[in-house]
Amino acid sequence: MIRRIPSSAAGRSRVVVHDGLVFTVATARDKSQSLRAQTVSALAVLDANLAEAGTSKSKLLSATVYITDMARKPEMNEAWLAWVDQANPPQRACIGVALEGDDLSEIVAVAAL
Amino acid sequence: MIRRIPSSAAGRSRVVVHDGLVFTVATARDKSQSLRAQTVSALAVLDANLAEAGTSKSKLLSATVYITDMARKPEMNEAWLAWVDQANPPQRACIGVALEGDDLSEIVAVAAL
């Protein structure tokens, strides 16, 4: 069985749950903010997504953090370190890419249920 | 048990199936086409890969769509929306990156079997 929580955008889910695995994606709610603030916001959205799936950040397995400016990775990382469960951190990769519009930070994650 | 379907390129599989999960990747067959047309083609290749694995787009869990020009994300998205099972969309991220040669669109996906 596959459980899906729709995104506000058509044609995609913001959470998909299958066989004990949770696939989810998060971006900041306010795209006018700095990379740091957008990461804080995206992590809050990620928390909400994980909660809706029935899990939490302590069960994260893997995270890919996409940012648009690698010179600002330290800002992302400060937001991350203030947020992550230090006793249960996921595998993580931070990658510099182009994102849509004013998005500066986007997080894709896999968690256990 | 792990089942692998070889790619035409050495040293990689275009489909890997393990314990109810299918990992696959697709690019356009004709690299001379536009980003939109390449996305349509890559999605058709994805369909074929999923069918060979014994599953289909209605069981997609997660998709990463890599494109080389984020200004053309709307073209990718139109191709996506015409293709995706609207009742069963995966978690999706669209990321602007550099791809090989004339590839303009590449899709990596995880599906349930």
Place this chain on the structure above:
Amino acid sequence: MIRRIPSSAAGRSRVVVHDGLVFTVATARDKSQSLRAQTVSALAVLDANLAEAGTSKSKLLSATVYITDMARKPEMNEAWLAWVDQANPPQRACIGVALEGDDLSEIVAVAAL
């Protein structure tokens, strides 16, 4: 149950094992080297990570190879082909992105246990 092997960097794991799946990430030890040499080094780190998890490259399911210069993808690919288990290759995507500092190659992988 989730088993985590800490990274040398805070707030993340270099290996996470859950329900028969292994999530791991690797970069080169010596960041002063060429993209080719960094890929060779990252693949050796990947081997070590997989061994610590209790698995090996013959059980790789999916790999994402991030490199900073797609013009040098042939160098990455030569290192890959010399390393990969040709009878058991994973699904692979090679993506051109920005990485941190002097990193030229970073590999994220999912393996079966």
